Amino acid sequence: MTQNQKPYVIKPAEGKLGIMLVGLGAISTTFIAGIDAIRSGRTKPYGSLTQMGTIRLGKRTEYNIPKVCNFLPLAKLEDIEIAAWDIFEDDAYVAAKKAGVLDYQDLEAARPALEKIVPLRGVFDREWVKKLDGKYIKNGRTKMDLANQVMEDIKTFQKNSGCSRVVMVWCASTEVFTPIEEVHKSVKNFEKGLESNDPKIAPSMIYAYAAIKLGIPFANGAPNLSVDTPALQELANEYRAPICGKDFKTGQTLMKTILAPGLRSRLLGLSGWFSTNILGNRDGEVLDDPGSFKTKEESKLSVLDTILQPEINPDLYGNVHHKVRINYYPPRGDAKEGWDNIDIFGWMGYPMQIKVDFLCRDSILAAPLVLDLALFIDLAKRAELRGIQEWLSFYFKSPMVGEGLYPEHNLFIQEMKLKNTLRHLMGEEPITHLGTEYYNI
Numbered sequence: 211m212t213q214n215q216k217p218y219v220i221k222p223a224e225g226k227l228g229i230m231l232v233g234l235g236a237i238s239t240t241f242i243a244g245i246d247a248i249r250s251g252r253t254k255p256y257g258s259l260t261q262m263g264t265i266r267l268g269k270r271t272e273y274n275i276p277k278v279c280n281f282l283p284l285a286k287l288e289d290i291e292i293a294a295w296d297i298f299e300d301d302a303y304v305a306a307k308k309a310g311v312l313d314y315q316d317l318e319a320a321r322p323a324l325e326k327i328v329p330l331r332g333v334f335d336r337e338w339v340k341k342l343d344g345k346y347i348k349n350g351r352t353k354m355d356l357a358n359q360v361m362e363d364i365k366t367f368q369k370n371s372g373c374s375r376v377v378m379v380w381c382a383s384t385e386v387f388t389p390i391e392e393v394h395k396s397v398k399n400f401e402k403g404l405e406s407n408d409p410k411i412a413p414s415m416i417y418a419y420a421a422i423k424l425g426i427p428f429a430n431g432a433p434n435l436s437v438d439t440p441a442l443q444e445l446a447n448e449y450r451a452p453i454c455g456k457d458f459k460t461g462q463t464l465m466k467t468i469l470a471p472g473l474r475s476r477l478l479g480l481s482g483w484f485s486t487n488i489l490g491n492r493d494g495e496v497l498d499d500p501g502s503f504k505t506k507e508e509s510k511l512s513v514l515d516t517i518l519q520p521e522i523n524p525d526l527y528g529n530v531h532h533k534v535r536i537n538y539y540p541p542r543g544d545a546k547e548g549w550d551n552i553d554i555f556g557w558m559g560y561p562m563q564i565k566v567d568f569l570c571r572d573s574i575l576a577a578p579l580v581l582d583l584a585l586f587i588d589l590a591k592r593a594e595l596r597g598i599q600e601w602l603s604f605y606f607k608s609p610m611v612g613e614g615l616y617p618e619h620n621l622f623i624q625e626m627k628l629k630n631t632l633r634h635l636m637g638e639e640p641i642t643h644l645g646t647e648y649y650n651i
């Protein structure tokens with residue numbers, strides 16, 4: 211154990227933590243049911259780094275490897291209160307039943323906890339999610355009015371639930387792709403746009419604006435821009451709100467960021483990577499729209515380039531055919547299947563192939579990420595971190611980074627960055643894995 215002074219003063223996790231979810235669909239309801247099941251001892255928090263992960267401290271010879279939740283002052287699961295917005299009126303039990311992720315037994319066991327969560331009316335505009343037509347929505351003369359209504363929702367929830375802190379996590383549908391426009395470039399332009407109903411301001415940006423204005427941390431689980439604009443980053447710095455995104459790293463992209471670093475480490479060349487998916491949940495239906503798919507495609511395609519860095523490895527990765535397809539196939543429901551065909555080459559250029567068939571469950575992979583992100587952005591807030599939290603890249607397909615930086619996609623570098631940030635926050639030495647100290651003879 212080092213004797214370093216703690217560089218950060220982290221306020222204790224006193225009182226309850228409110229987690230406000232935007233969207234009460236497959237992921238959110240699976241998350242809520244899981245929290246209930248863990249709290250009542252019916253299951254364990256599989257897949258959650260905050261609950262089951264460990265972190266080595268000091269030298270290997272010390273064998274000091276506490277659980278992450280024992281090392282850090284994180285909010286306890288018993289202290290979590292949940293609220294959600296949606297554009298359909300179904301409570302979390304009905305929504306979970308429709309999502310079809312959980313089996314009958316798990317659904318019924320969590321029924322009382324799920325039925326308690328009745329959504330708040332959402333901020334919605336069909337221009338941004340063409341495949342949905344929810345009518346349970348807020349009305350406002352301007353987008354600024356809508357943002358103010360979201361702020362009122364947050365304050366009311368915090369008051370009624372008695373939470374001392376609140377975080378917001380976007381678990382709603384993927385919005386249509388938009389590049390960064392003038393209105394997204396500064397707080398001044400953005401606020402003018404809210405007042406004048408600028409069509410380039412998406413509902414997700416309105417929620418994010420409302421959260422940040424109240425200094426509330428915001429995590430974006432979908433690939434749409436949302437908080438990933440200069441305007442909202444400027445606001446987050448000003449209002450001391452930690453922010454992170456985009457797009458939960460689950461399923462096929464998770465596999466990609468596990469496999470690609472291994473190929474690169476062994477200098478195995480890549481000539482092509484073809485990925486296709488079938489899925490039949492509402493997310494799949496939304497992604498059937500070309501606009502929403504484009505947002506997702508951008509997010510999924512970007513990972514290989516930054517891991518393989520073709521510009522510095524042209525012989526190995528200069529000519530890669532990378533294709534990603536998502537096919538909406540209702541019979542499959544939430545049980546997605548993702549196929550990867552990977553064409554690689556080795557010594558003397560001899561070709562080889564890797565085939566991956568991942569029969570995954572999207573929401574089962576995503577739910578623990580919601581938990582970890584909610585707890586970590588709350589920790590970040592209490593440690594007085596603000597703006598982009600790059601150390602949470604571990605959880606995202608398109609990690610947000612500061613201007614001029616490229617994102618780190620390699621899962622193992624992301625994990626090291628995350629754990630070293632946790633050590634740093636707690637005044638522990640970062641671990642470099644250099645190891646020379648063991649051999650000083």
Ligand SMILES: NC(=O)c1ccc[n+]([C@@H]2O[C@H](COP(=O)([O-])OP(=O)(O)OC[C@H]3O[C@@H](n4cnc5c(N)ncnc54)[C@H](O)[C@@H]3O)[C@@H](O)[C@H]2O)c1
Binds near residue numbers: 236
């Ligand atoms: N499941 C995964 O592994 C995974 C991975 C990465 C990203 N994502 C993204 O997470 C999001 C949620 O996934 P899901 O499977 O739960 O989807 P889902 O379709 O089951 O749930 C989304 C919910 O959001 C609601 N919604 C849409 N627009 C809204 C708005 N403006 N305000 C409030 N509610 C709104 C919908 O009515 C729906 O109930 C999607 O954007 C998806 O692309 C999922």
